[in-house]
Amino acid sequence: MKMTKKKDKAQITPNMFCKFILLNFTLFTLHFTLYSAPAMPYGTYLVKGAFRGDYNTVMRDFGDAKVRAQRADGTVIAESTVRSADSEGVNFVLSIPVASASTAKSCKVGEPLDCVLKTKEGTLDVPNSLTVASPVKVGKVTFNCTEVKKYTNPKDGVAVEIPTAYVDEAQWYLDTFMGGGTYDPWADYDNDGVSNYGEFLAGTIPFDETDYLRVKEFGMKDGKLALKFEHVGGHVYAVSSANTLARPEWAKKRVRKNAAGAELDQVLADGEDGDVGETTIYITPVGGATSEFFKLEAK
Numbered sequence: 001m002k003m004t005k006k007k008d009k010a011q012i013t014p015n016m017f018c019k020f021i022l023l024n025f026t027l028f029t030l031h032f033t034l035y036s037a038p039a040m041p042y043g044t045y046l047v048k049g050a051f052r053g054d055y056n057t058v059m060r061d062f063g064d065a066k067v068r069a070q071r072a073d074g075t076v077i078a079e080s081t082v083r084s085a086d087s088e089g090v091n092f093v094l095s096i097p098v099a100s101a102s103t104a105k106s107c108k109v110g111e112p113l114d115c116v117l118k119t120k121e122g123t124l125d126v127p128n129s130l131t132v133a134s135p136v137k138v139g140k141v142t143f144n145c146t147e148v149k150k151y152t153n154p155k156d157g158v159a160v161e162i163p164t165a166y167v168d169e170a171q172w173y174l175d176t177f178m179g180g181g182t183y184d185p186w187a188d189y190d191n192d193g194v195s196n197y198g199e200f201l202a203g204t205i206p207f208d209e210t211d212y213l214r215v216k217e218f219g220m221k222d223g224k225l226a227l228k229f230e231h232v233g234g235h236v237y238a239v240s241s242a243n244t245l246a247r248p249e250w251a252k253k254r255v256r257k258n259a260a261g262a263e264l265d266q267v268l269a270d271g272e273d274g275d276v277g278e279t280t281i282y283i284t285p286v287g288g289a290t291s292e293f294f295k296l297e298a299k
Contacts, residue, residue, distance in 0.1 A: 042097075042098050042099045042100060042106075042135060043098050043134075043135025043136070044095050044096065044097055044098060044135055045095075045096040045098050045107075045109075045132050045133055045134070045135050045137070045139065046093060046094070046095055046096075046138045046139065047069070047093065047094040047096065047130065047138070047139040047140075047141055048088070048090045048092075048093050048138060048139070048140055048141070049067060049080075049090065049091055049092045049093070049094065049140075049141045049142065049143065050085065050089050050090055050091050050141075050142050050143070050236075051082075051091050051142070051143045051145050052142055052143070052144055052145065053145060053146060053163075053273075054146050054163040054165040054166055055163075055166060055200075055203060055234075055273075055274070056163075056166075056200055056201055056203060056235060056298075057203065057233075057234030057235060057273045057274070058085045058089040058091070058234055058235075058236060058268055059085070059091065059145065060084050060085045060234070060273075061084055062082045062083065062084060062091070064119065064120050065081075065082040065117065065118065065119045065120075066079055066080065066081055066082060066117075066118045067079070067080050067082060067092045067094065067115065067116070067117055067118075068080075068115065068116040068118060069094050069096055069113045069114075069115055069130055070113060070114050070115075070116060071113060071114070072114060075104065077096055077097070077105070077106070077107055077113060078094045078095055078096045078097075079094075080092040080093055080094050080095075082117075085268055086268070087257060087262075087264055087267060087268060088236070088264050088265055088266050088267065088268060089236040089266065089267075089268035089299075096113070096132055098132060098134075098135050107132045108132070109132055109133060109134055110131060110132065111131070111132045112130065112131050112132075113129075113130045113131075113132065114129065114130075115129045115130055117143065144161060144163060146163045146164070146165060147163065147164040147165075148161040148162060148163050148164060149161065149162055149163075149164050149167050151185050151186075151197075153186060154186065155186075160185070160197065162185060162197070162200060166200060167183050170183045170196070170206065171183045173207055174189075177207070178207075183196070184196065185197035185200065188206075189206050189207055190205075190206060190207050190208055190209040190211075191209060192208075192209045192210075192211075192212045193212070194212045194213065198213075198298070199211075199212065201235075201297075201298040201299065202232065202235060202298035203232030203234070203235045203274065203298070204232065213229065213230070213237075213296065213297075213298055214229060214230065215227060215228070215229050215296055216228045216229055216230060216278065221259065221282070222259055223284070224256075224259055224282040224283060224284055224285075225282065225283040225284075225285055225294070226259075226280055226281075226282055227239070227280065227281050227282075227283060227294070227296065228278055228279070228280045229278070229279060229281075229296055230276060230277070230278055231269035231270075231271075231276070231277055231278065231279045232269060232274060232275070232276055233269050233270065233271030233272050233273050233274055233275040233276075233277065234268075234269065234271075234272075234273035234274065235268075235269050235298055235299075236266050236267065236268050236269070236298065236299040237266060237267055237269065237279070237281075237296060237297065237298055237299065238252065238253075238255070238265065238266035238267070238296075238297050238299055239252075239253045239255050239281070239283060239294055239295065239296055239297070240252050240253055240294070240295045240297065241253045241283075241286075241292050241293060241294050241295070242292075242293050242295075243286075243290075243291060243292055243293070244291070244293070245293055248293065250295060252265065253283055253294065254283075254284075255267060255281040255282065255283050256281065256282040256283075257279075257281060257282075258282065259282045261282075266299055267279065267281055
């Protein structure tokens with residue numbers, strides 16, 4: 001959330017503060033999804049991970065780095081090379097073998113693991129940061145590669161973390177142009193209908209009523225719903241759907257970056273970090289449904 005749209009890129013350094021977060025089933029977080037693990041006696045719990053900088057942009061380029069999931073005694077259960085972000089904004093995937101009981105090479109459901117980020121400069125430990133879940137789920141995790149502040153949503157009690165640099169910049173704007181007050185992620189300073197936290201996730205400016213995540217065009221094309229929206233480079237977007245707006249049960253909807261492309265859980269916006277552009281994604285509606293409602297979210 002800089003007052004200009006261009007964001008600074010974050011860098012991995014041996015002295016940075018890293019926090020490993022398992023995201024929950026809440027409005028602007030990453031959701032668990034179904035995963036099939038055929039021909040395996042128990043299965044593999046997949047964990048897709050990403051690195052985020054001060055302005056919630058995915059870190060795209062890396063040197064030699066690995067993420068490990070290990071027990072407290074140092075036994076490594078899974079390891080993944082950190083890579084440049086893919087089309088979903090994922091930097092690494094941990095494949096954790098799951099069995100009915102813990103062994104030297106597998107875990108049981110509910111077992112806690114430590115996570116370690118290993119770079120050429122050294123090792124950064126993030127203890128007790130991952131709990132093994134069922135093989136029929138895919139975990140979503142995020143490394144915040146910066147110092148963070150914690151906030152709790154008063155409506156549902158869900159805790160979130162926002163980089164300190166972002167909060168400090170918002171606080172400076174409040175003090176300089178809006179008469180002060182303490183930064184509140186659940187408020188809506190520009191009255192555009194999006195909370196300050198939602199604007200942080202989307203990369204939009206919380207003090208500009210004309211700047212918020214919105215759908216610009218939509219319509220059917222070759223049997224798919226084509227949805228165009230204004231993006232901020234380096235941010236991740238996803239779609240969920242429900243068959244009613246009366247007590248809706250929102251479910252993740254897979255999308256494509258082009259009509260004939262592979263289906264994705266979410267999409268990483270193209271362009272340089274902070275640059276504004278347009279993205280069109282394609283969604284396959286539910287066959288035979290009398291109605292289907294869609295929700296575009298920043299993650």
